[in-house]
Amino acid sequence: MTDPIAPQILIVDDARDIREPLSQYLRKQGLRTRLAADAAQAREILEEAAIHLVVLDIMMPGEDGLSLCRWLVAHDGPPVLLLTAMADETDRIVGLEIGADDYLVKPFNPRELLARIRAILRRTPPEVAAPPSERRAFAGWVHAPDALKLIGDDGQVVTLTTAENRLLGIFLDQPRSVLSRATLLDLTAGREAKAYDRAIDNQISRLRRKIEVNPKDPQILITEWGGGYRLVADVTEAG
Known part of the structure; x- marks a missing residue:
């Protein structure tokens, strides 16, 4: 049985005969996996699940892997390992330039992919501390961090992503204090902070x-x- 706190890998590939056997192999090696056939499915999973690394095929119908990789980097997403075709040297270079952590050329040995995944995970800083588990009320909302939810005074329930949940918890820890982008990056980044601060601006907007x-x-x-x-x-404890 897979350890429930083992790193979770998102495999994004339109080829079912690649993503499903690869998922089975990684699970046998003690990792958890989620599967997506395209970028749209991948975005949905990233919104609701804690993903530690994305294995991403470049050549997919619709939105391609480079576009999704660019979006992940811009939104301070998890590390990305690109899967590329033998002839796509330009795509590999572009992928690394826009922020992918590594790449592997198809066809590949699953053992090599596993080794690269583990190497990326080793050099990825550990996640920062989770927000407090107690519920807190503010401005007509109750924050339930354990459930990744907001509950409105009118009963409305809003689901938060892991990043939004963490960011909100930081603001609730320090109400009415001005928090700089650099401070927010330091407190929220699960990997090395980017040289620019647009990731924080995007999270604030969401x-x-x-x-x-x-x-x-x-x-x-x-x-x-x-x-x-x-x-x-004002922030108060909520029952």
């Missing part, structure tokens, strides 16, 4: 869409120009 009445005119999570962001609400 969080605002879930907690604000009008995300374009935020009243709860405001921008301090030149400084960062601030949660302007």
Whole structure:
């Protein structure tokens, strides 16, 4: 039986005869896996599951692997190992330039893929501490971090991603304090912080869409120009 706290690998490949046997092999080696046939399925899984590494095929119908890789890097996603065709040297170079952590040329030996996955996981900094488990109330919401949810005063339930859950917990720890982008990167990044801070801005935008009445005119999570962001609400323990 796979350890429930073992690293979880997302395999994204439109070829069923590749992703399913590969999943079985990785599970036998003690890893957990999730499968996606295209970029759209991968995005859905990334929104609701804690993924530690993405094995990503470049050549897929619809949105290709390079596009998804670029999105993952921009949104401070998990490490990416690209699967490329023998002739796609340009794609391999582009993939590394946009932030992929490694690549492997098809056809490949599953043992080599496993070795590369483990090498990436070893050099990926451990996840930062999880937010507190107790529920806290603020601005008409109750944050239930263990369930990755927000519960509104009207009973509305909003699901949070792991990144949103962690980010909100940081603001609730320090209400009314200005937190700079650099500070937020240090506190939220499960891997080395990027040289730019757009990842934090994107996470803030997504969080605002879930907690604000009008995300374009935020009243709860405001921008301090030149400084960062601030949660302007009282925070109390919730039963």
